[in-house]
Amino acid sequence: MAIANCKRCGKIYNRVRRDICPQCIAEEDEAFHLVRTYLRENRDATIEDVVEETGVPMELIISMIQDGRLILRDNPNIFYACEHCGQPTQSGRFCAACSRELSTALQKAGEGLRQRMGGDKTSRGYFSRS
Numbered sequence: 001m002a003i004a005n006c007k008r009c010g011k012i013y014n015r016v017r018r019d020i021c022p023q024c025i026a027e028e029d030e031a032f033h034l035v036r037t038y039l040r041e042n043r044d045a046t047i048e049d050v051v052e053e054t055g056v057p058m059e060l061i062i063s064m065i066q067d068g069r070l071i072l073r074d075n076p077n078i079f080y081a082c083e084h085c086g087q088p089t090q091s092g093r094f095c096a097a098c099s100r101e102l103s104t105a106l107q108k109a110g111e112g113l114r115q116r117m118g119g120d121k122t123s124r125g126y127f128s129r130s
């Protein structure tokens with residue numbers, strides 16, 4: 001059994017699969033459906049529009065996109081900053097140029113670097129104690 005701090009609300013919970021607690025999972029699911037429905041109906045919306053209309057925090061919207069849950073195929077005006085160079089991007093953590101650059105660098109540097117990159121999920125100041 002693994003006990004962890006919920007990455008979202010900080011509550012202690014019995015960690016199953018996700019790094020947030022069941023209540024937050026339910027809230028995020030609801031937020032996800034709100035955002036997805038809004039984007040379907042408003043294809044020209046910007047990310048500011050989505051935040052304003054759905055009340056879902058921008059970070060959460062971005063993390064849904066980065067996780068690949070929210071796909072922006074039909075929403076050309078939704079952008080957020082690449083974590084590497086700050087250029088606008090529509091999927092993943094990095095823009096297309098940085099993804100290419102990083103994956104090349106990754107291949108060159110080999111397994112050690114790949115592990116370090118993979119373990120870098122706590123960059124926003126959340127810590128889970130196990």
Ligand SMILES: [Zn+2]
Pocket residue numbers: 006007008009010011020021022023024
């Ligand atoms: Zn929580």
Ligand SMILES: [Zn+2]
Pocket residue numbers: 082083084085086087094095096097098099
């Ligand atoms: Zn970039």
